[in-house]
Amino acid sequence: xxxxxxxxxxxxxxxxxxxxxxxxxxxxxxxxxxxxxxxxxxxxxxxxxxxxxxxxxxxxxxxxxxxxxxxxxxxxxxxxxxxxxxxxxxxxxxxxxxxxxxxxxxxxxxxxxxxxxxxxxxxxxxxxxxxxxxxxxxxxxxxxxxxxxxxxxxxxxxxxxxxxxxxxxxxxxxxxxxxxxxxxxxxxxxxxxxxxxxxxxxxxxxxxxxxx
Numbered sequence: 001x002x003x004x005x006x007x008x009x010x011x012x013x014x015x016x017x018x019x020x021x022x023x024x025x026x027x028x029x030x031x032x033x034x035x036x037x038x039x040x041x042x043x044x045x046x047x048x049x050x051x052x053x054x055x056x057x058x059x060x061x062x063x064x065x066x067x068x069x070x071x072x073x074x075x076x077x078x079x080x081x082x083x084x085x086x087x088x089x090x091x092x093x094x095x096x097x098x099x100x101x102x103x104x105x106x107x108x109x110x111x112x113x114x115x116x117x118x119x120x121x122x123x124x125x126x127x128x129x130x131x132x133x134x135x136x137x138x139x140x141x142x143x144x145x146x147x148x149x150x151x152x153x154x155x156x157x158x159x160x161x162x163x164x165x166x167x168x169x170x171x172x173x174x175x176x177x178x179x180x181x182x183x184x185x186x187x188x189x190x191x192x193x194x195x196x197x198x199x200x201x202x203x204x205x206x207x208x209x210x211x212x
C-alpha cells in the first residue's frame with residue numbers, strides 16, 4: 001500500500017501524465033494553436049472578409065432581380081476601367097514581390113516594392129474618379145437608371161474599402177521605415193490577404209456589371 005502511494009506522484013509527474021503534459025515547458029499547452037483560430041488578427045480579418053462577401057452576395061441578388069425589369073438600360077463601360085484593372089493587378093504583383101523580398105531578408109527592396117503597391121493603389125482610386133466623371137459627362141448619374149445606379153454603388157463601395165486598404169498600407173509602410181519588421185518572416189501576410197481580396201472582388205464586379 002505504501003509503495004503504491006509513493007509511485008503515484010512519479011506517475012503524475014511524468015511528461016506523458018496529466019500534470020506533466022500540462023506544465024512541462026514546451027509542451028502542447030505552451031504551443032500556440034495552429035490555423036486561423038490561433039491568430040486573433042487573422043481570424044478577425046477573415047470574419048470581416050466573410051461579412052464583406054455576404055454584403056456583395058446581397059447586392060448580386062438584388063442586381064439579378066432588378067436586371068429583369070423593363071426600365072433596365074445597358075451601360076457601356078468607360079474605357080479607363082480596363083486601365084484601372086491593369087493597375088490593380090500590377091499592385092498585387094508588386095505586393096507579392098515585396099513579400100518575397102522580405103522573406104529573403106532584403107528589407108530595402110521590400111520597402112520599395114511595397115511603396116509601388118501603394119502608388120498603384122492610389123492611381124486606381126484616381127482612375128475610378130475619372131470613370132465616374134466620364135459617366136457623368138454622358139449624362140449617366142446615380143439615379144439615371146438601375147444599371148448606372150448599381151455601377152456607382154458597387155464600384156463606390158469597392159473604392160471605399162480600397163481607400164481603407166491604403167490607410168492600412170500607410171501603417172505598414174511606417175513600420176517598414178522604422179525597421180519594426182523581422183526580415184525572413186511574412187510580415188505582409190494579413191495586408192496581402194485583404195489587398196488580393198479587393199483585387200478579386202474588382203474582377204468579379206466587372207464580370208457582373210458588363211459581362212453577365
